[in-house]
Amino acid sequence: MNYLHHVLTHLRKDLRLEWRSRDAINGMLFFSLLVVVIFSMAFDPTAAASRQIAGGILWVALLFASITALNQGWAREVRNHVLDAQRLTPAPASALFLGKALANLIFVSAVELVLAPLFVIFYNLHALGEGWMMFLVLPLGTWALVCNGTFFAALGLRTRNRELMLPLVLFPISLPALLAMIQATTAILTGESDPELWVKMLFGYNVVFTTVCLLLFDIVLNAE
Numbered sequence: 001m002n003y004l005h006h007v008l009t010h011l012r013k014d015l016r017l018e019w020r021s022r023d024a025i026n027g028m029l030f031f032s033l034l035v036v037v038i039f040s041m042a043f044d045p046t047a048a049a050s051r052q053i054a055g056g057i058l059w060v061a062l063l064f065a066s067i068t069a070l071n072q073g074w075a076r077e078v079r080n081h082v083l084d085a086q087r088l089t090p091a092p093a094s095a096l097f098l099g100k101a102l103a104n105l106i107f108v109s110a111v112e113l114v115l116a117p118l119f120v121i122f123y124n125l126h127a128l129g130e131g132w133m134m135f136l137v138l139p140l141g142t143w144a145l146v147c148n149g150t151f152f153a154a155l156g157l158r159t160r161n162r163e164l165m166l167p168l169v170l171f172p173i174s175l176p177a178l179l180a181m182i183q184a185t186t187a188i189l190t191g192e193s194d195p196e197l198w199v200k201m202l203f204g205y206n207v208v209f210t211t212v213c214l215l216l217f218d219i220v221l222n223a224e
Contacts, residue, residue: 003092003095006091006092006095006096006099007095007098007099007102008099009099010095010096010098010099010100010103011099011102011103013099014073014099014100014103015103015106017076018103018107023072024068024069024072024073024107025069025107025110025111027065027068027069027072028065028066028068028069028107028108028111029065029111029114029115031061031064031068032061032062032065032111032115033114033115033118035057035060035061035064035065036057036061036115036118036119036122037122039053039057040122040123051123051125051186051189051190052186052190054119054123054125054185054186054189055181055182055183055184055185055186055189056182058115058119058185059141059178059181059182059185060178061115062108062111062112062115062141062142062145063145063171063174063178064167065108065111066104066108066145066146066149067149067166067167067170069104069107069108070104070146070149070150070153070166071153071163071166073100073103073104073150073153074100074153074154074157078157083157083221086221087221087222092218093217093218093220093221093222094214094215094217094218096217096221097150097151097154097213097214097217097221098214100150100154101143101146101147101150101151101213104146104149104150105139105142105143105146108142108145108146109138109139109142112138112142125189130188130195131188133184133188133195133196133199134185134188136199137181137184137185137188137195137198137199137202140181140199140202140203140206141177141180141181141184141185143206143210144174144177144181144202144205144206144209145174145177147206147209147210147213148170148173148174148177148209148213149166149170150213151213151216151217151220152166152169152170152173153166154217154220154221155169155220156169173209176201176205177202177205177206180198180199180201180205181198181202183195183198184198184199184202
């Protein structure tokens, strides 16, 4: 089997498991919707300040909500001994990582599809800048979260408090990407600056960290 087939096999498996349980998506939806509603009650949606902070609220909500899916995804692999089986197969370890990361990307993107229109309604938003660039910022930003999150969730599997370990490691690593996501989104919503620089920064961040995660995941998988 070629590399792509291995990746798609892991991806299909994760999608089937989530379709049966819906644990990750339900948890993310509940948390992110709670954040959106609470902040919409705390700020006047018609004020200019709401447009300034909307990008930060969106990405912070997605960051915290994605922690649920990232931890649950690897917990399933431990319970079903998938990691032990993966070590015995000739399939590359990076294929397991990439399939898992793509599955998490789909889960978080599904939450974004529900969250985005509600965000527009609650905060009375419309893009004053180049709105089409949100189609670049959203997938790039989501991949930055799930790529690193999938890697560090696997890294913390053998720790006693893995639910606590993941946010402690992921948040500092994701700060440059989070800054780029927020600044790009704010620039698009307000039209006060050009988001191109932040989009380029986010793209470069994804290239670097995706490469590092793919190269190092074999060590993480086989660590004792």
